[in-house]
Amino acid sequence: MIYLDNSATTRPDPSVLESFNEVSKKFFGNPSSIHQFGGTAEKLLFSAKKQAADLLNVDTDEIIFTSGGTEGNNMAVKGIALEHQNRGKHIITTEIEHPSIFEACKSLEKLGFETTYLPVNEEGIVSVQDVEKAIREDTILITIMHVNNELGSIQPVEKIGEIAKKYPKLFFHVDGVQGLGKVPLTLRKSGIDLCTFSGHKIHGLKGTGMLYINKRTKIFPLFHGGSQESALRSGTENLAGIVSLVKALRLIKEREKKEGTHLFELQRYVMDQIKEIEGVHINTPANAAPHIVNISVPGIKPEVIIHMLGEQDIYISTKSACSSKLKDESKVLVACGFETSRSTSALRISLSYDNTMGEIKQFITALKKAIKQFKDALE
Numbered sequence: 001m002i003y004l005d006n007s008a009t010t011r012p013d014p015s016v017l018e019s020f021n022e023v024s025k026k027f028f029g030n031p032s033s034i035h036q037f038g039g040t041a042e043k044l045l046f047s048a049k050k051q052a053a054d055l056l057n058v059d060t061d062e063i064i065f066t067s068g069g070t071e072g073n074n075m076a077v078k079g080i081a082l083e084h085q086n087r088g089k090h091i092i093t094t095e096i097e098h099p100s101i102f103e104a105c106k107s108l109e110k111l112g113f114e115t116t117y118l119p120v121n122e123e124g125i126v127s128v129q130d131v132e133k134a135i136r137e138d139t140i141l142i143t144i145m146h147v148n149n150e151l152g153s154i155q156p157v158e159k160i161g162e163i164a165k166k167y168p169k170l171f172f173h174v175d176g177v178q179g180l181g182k183v184p185l186t187l188r189k190s191g192i193d194l195c196t197f198s199g200h201k202i203h204g205l206k207g208t209g210m211l212y213i214n215k216r217t218k219i220f221p222l223f224h225g226g227s228q229e230s231a232l233r234s235g236t237e238n239l240a241g242i243v244s245l246v247k248a249l250r251l252i253k254e255r256e257k258k259e260g261t262h263l264f265e266l267q268r269y270v271m272d273q274i275k276e277i278e279g280v281h282i283n284t285p286a287n288a289a290p291h292i293v294n295i296s297v298p299g300i301k302p303e304v305i306i307h308m309l310g311e312q313d314i315y316i317s318t319k320s321a322c323s324s325k326l327k328d329e330s331k332v333l334v335a336c337g338f339e340t341s342r343s344t345s346a347l348r349i350s351l352s353y354d355n356t357m358g359e360i361k362q363f364i365t366a367l368k369k370a371i372k373q374f375k376d377a378l379e
């Protein structure tokens with residue numbers, strides 16, 4: 001199998017699975033139980049949190065474990081909105097956010113909040129000036145993703161953080177799901193108040209994730225109950241999931257340092273080869289994250305190519321058609337200003353550190369063949 005759909009999800013690292021198994025077997029006690037067995041689980045939870053905080057260079061009490069990116073994003077957006085609504089009801093975001101941000105904002109609009117959806121340029125990047133201009137007296141939240149999941153474009157979140165610092169009454173949330181382990185991001189003193197991460201995008205397990213919430217930031221919890229996770233996310237902790245997530249975090253951070261150039265080399269090769277194929281457009285801009293290449297093949301339905309490659313055990317993806325009126329149209333590519341023939345024929349190749357140059361060469365050969373076969377059949 002050649003798996004090139006790593007932005008959708010990644011293969012769990014064997015050692016991550018091992019630590020999940022180990023903790024499930026040996027430390028199944030409830031961290032809230034007052035007996036010694038519960039105490040051992042509690043200690044393990046605390047040390048996992050400390051390790052996660054150290055790896056992200058933040059404080060231990062600034063990490064909340066969640067079930068993944070969707071939960072983290074909802075917790076941040078709704079949590080800020082509900083907690084700070086007395087100060088204002090205005091939210092700033094972009095037109096290219098993941099549905100877990102877009103739909104969270106839409107749901108708040110039903111409760112009387114107002115959202116400004118900022119446009120992006122043809123490279124899928126929001127303007128820092130636009131962000132600052134959009135700030136109003138009643139703005140309580142800016143939420144902008146770090147790396148776009150379809151295009152790989154990197155948003156200027158560090159610069160936006162500098163702006164956010166000048167407005168102490170508003171909070172700045174970053175959806176860090178696609179950037180973690182591929183594009184460095186400093187959290188401490190960055191002006192970023194909240195940042196979402198997901199385990200299954202970094203070779204961890206589905207159902208695991210983290211939300212960074214800095215000390216100055218208060219949110220309204222989505223779940224109430226036994227006051228776990230500083231009463232911000234009640235519910236018995238998924239200790240095995242948490243320990244395995246922290247393992248995945250440590251491994252991806254190591255790979256980011258040691259194998260960063262490998263991803264860039266694979267991406268460059270894919271781009272260079274695809275440039276040579278007639279009638280194929282590259283949508284991913286220069287200076288994008290190293291793991292995503294988005295292309296369009298106008299005139300061929302993306303599903304057809306995905307199916308042809310799938311028959312050879314090669315897996316790439318199209319985008320989810322959610323929230324677009326036209327079937328198969330990418331809302332992100334529309335926001336970049338691409339014409340319909342391009343925004344309805346997009347394919348995403350997303351890489352992981354595990355991919356080899358041999359696999360990429362095989363994929364390119366298969367892609368060229370599939371496009372040729374399709375065109376020959378039309379003639």
Ligand SMILES: Cc1ncc(COP(=O)(O)O)c(C=O)c1O
Pocket residue numbers: 007008067068069070071073098100145147148149175177178198199200209
């Ligand atoms: C940018 C971005 N944010 C959030 C999510 C949601 O993460 P999860 O699948 O862990 O809920 C994804 C998943 O595709 C994503 O790409």
